[in-house]
Amino acid sequence: MTALTLTNVCKSFGDVEVLSDINLTVEDGEFVVFVGPSGCGKSTLLRVIAGLEDASAGTVEIGGQVVNHIPPAKRGIAMVFQSYALYPHLSVRDNMALGLKQEKQPKSVIEARVDKAVQMLDLGAYVDRRPSDLSGGQRQRVAIGRAIVREPKLFLFDEPLSNLDAALRMNTRIEIAELHRTLSASMIYVTHDQTEAMTLADKIVVLRDGRVEQVGTPMELYNNPTNRFVAGFLGSPA
Numbered sequence: 001m002t003a004l005t006l007t008n009v010c011k012s013f014g015d016v017e018v019l020s021d022i023n024l025t026v027e028d029g030e031f032v033v034f035v036g037p038s039g040c041g042k043s044t045l046l047r048v049i050a051g052l053e054d055a056s057a058g059t060v061e062i063g064g065q066v067v068n069h070i071p072p073a074k075r076g077i078a079m080v081f082q083s084y085a086l087y088p089h090l091s092v093r094d095n096m097a098l099g100l101k102q103e104k105q106p107k108s109v110i111e112a113r114v115d116k117a118v119q120m121l122d123l124g125a126y127v128d129r130r131p132s133d134l135s136g137g138q139r140q141r142v143a144i145g146r147a148i149v150r151e152p153k154l155f156l157f158d159e160p161l162s163n164l165d166a167a168l169r170m171n172t173r174i175e176i177a178e179l180h181r182t183l184s185a186s187m188i189y190v191t192h193d194q195t196e197a198m199t200l201a202d203k204i205v206v207l208r209d210g211r212v213e214q215v216g217t218p219m220e221l222y223n224n225p226t227n228r229f230v231a232g233f234l235g236s237p238a
Ligand code: ADP
Pocket: 013, 018, 036, 037, 038, 039, 040, 041, 042, 043, 044, 045
């Protein structure tokens, strides 16, 4: 099964085309990394997949279903943002439970899923705290937990580690890789960081000016970048 298929997806803001004719697939369980310079359209593409922005043209299929007109909460996806986007007035537990409450899940289901995510992310000591009483790394784990409890088929991560220091980035990266193995969900992960891309990805999508420049495994891109632009991101030092 294919987790995601994008067919000729375009996105314009006013008369500025930000995404042009994007075609790509994410297979079930695949870990796909989007890389590309600032402003090339990575976040916009995630937001179109999530349904936070409408595609101007083309189709977005998730799990074999066209979702262009389906709202974000019903797409079977969950998104983790660079800025965490936690609710400051809610405890860790309530931040993680909120989406499930909105889905009107039974209380027992909510408790069981939150407890499981809390365990997976080692947040047991922090469940009653507010986000302001947590470190950056802990906040990002809460944001990841909030995605996990939804049990999405497809996770979308938008530069989730870029606000963390180097040591935490490595730890959290390893945690995300472990989550991917444990949950056997598909993941799309946006990053600027070559190490993150090379270590996490089954498949890397290089974006440039709103277009797909090259798609391949980390080794394919490293060994056979089609041009200097791709090489500059991921290629072996020539
Ligand atoms: P990236 O995440 O790769 O840095 P973005 O997807 O955030 O890039 O942005 C791609 C382009 O789209 C940029 O030129 C940005 O200014 C523009 N853009 C993004 N969101 C909007 C918006 N809501 N309205 C107008 N332009 C936008």
